Amino acid sequence: MIKAVCFDLDNTLLDRDGSLHSFLEDQYVRLSMFHQMKKDLFMDRFIELDDRGYVWKDIVYETLIWEFDLRGCTIEELLSDYLTHFHHHCIPLGPVEEVLKELRARGILIGIISNGYHQFQSDNLRALSIHLYAHEILISESEGLRKPDKRIFQSIADKMGVKVEECAFVGDHPINDVKGAKEAGVMSIWLRGDGYSVPDHADAIIDQLPELMGVLRKLDVERQDQPRRHSCESI
Numbered sequence: 001m002i003k004a005v006c007f008d009l010d011n012t013l014l015d016r017d018g019s020l021h022s023f024l025e026d027q028y029v030r031l032s033m034f035h036q037m038k039k040d041l042f043m044d045r046f047i048e049l050d051d052r053g054y055v056w057k058d059i060v061y062e063t064l065i066w067e068f069d070l071r072g073c074t075i076e077e078l079l080s081d082y083l084t085h086f087h088h089h090c091i092p093l094g095p096v097e098e099v100l101k102e103l104r105a106r107g108i109l110i111g112i113i114s115n116g117y118h119q120f121q122s123d124n125l126r127a128l129s130i131h132l133y134a135h136e137i138l139i140s141e142s143e144g145l146r147k148p149d150k151r152i153f154q155s156i157a158d159k160m161g162v163k164v165e166e167c168a169f170v171g172d173h174p175i176n177d178v179k180g181a182k183e184a185g186v187m188s189i190w191l192r193g194d195g196y197s198v199p200d201h202a203d204a205i206i207d208q209l210p211e212l213m214g215v216l217r218k219l220d221v222e223r224q225d226q227p228r229r230h231s232c233e234s235i
Contacts, residue, residue: 002166004110004162007113009124011093011193014091020089026089036068036070083120087120108216109136109160111156112130114137115139117139125137143155149180168186169189170209170212171190174197189205
């Protein structure tokens with residue numbers, strides 16, 4: 001039986017694309033240095049350089065300053081602005097709180113595993129009130145481990161007092177989330193994301209978070225049926 005469900009953060013619980021778009025519109029208005037270029041050009045190039053969040057923002061801002069010869073703020077000031085203001089623009093990816101409430105009501109433990117900087121991701125979790133529902137939160141900077149390292153999946157299971165085979169993990173990244181969880185012995189649920197091919201190793205695929213409860217029930221039934229099938233086959 002699945003006793004714990006763990007989640008990725010960005011583009012799983014957090015609508016990172018929508019949140020980033022909201023933040024960039026605000027930053028463009030607030031910081032006059034960006035008025036040297038058109039807003040759409042600024043936003044499109046930032047998003048391109050950001051590469052779904054896998055490029056840290058000091059590199060993104062450094063490249064923007066160099067490419068467009070921008071003046072008015074240093075890289076350090078722009079990075080500080082990003083760290084200070086981004087969480088004010090966090091948008092949940094669908095009915096996140098409702099799903100987390102239902103999991104807790106059913107007695108299922110909730111965990112979060114996120115790659116990233118501790119303070120930044122903690123601020124984002126608090127902005128969405130996710131910290132109120134999670135039993136354990138692991139952020140890579142603090143743990144010294146990053147997904148897809150299977151040890152971080154084992155670590156959160158240990159901290160929650162369950163076996164890895166009693167855990168499911170939900171995430172959008174085919175390697176960091178789905179493959180990493182699978183290699184750790186955790187049931188892997190892929191939340192379908194734009195731009196990624198369907199991973200071969202996913203135990204289940206969902207398009208929206210509200211589908212999760214039905215998938216968990218199905219996975220539990222399939223797991224319970226396995227011993228009976230093996231027993232019948234051995235007769």
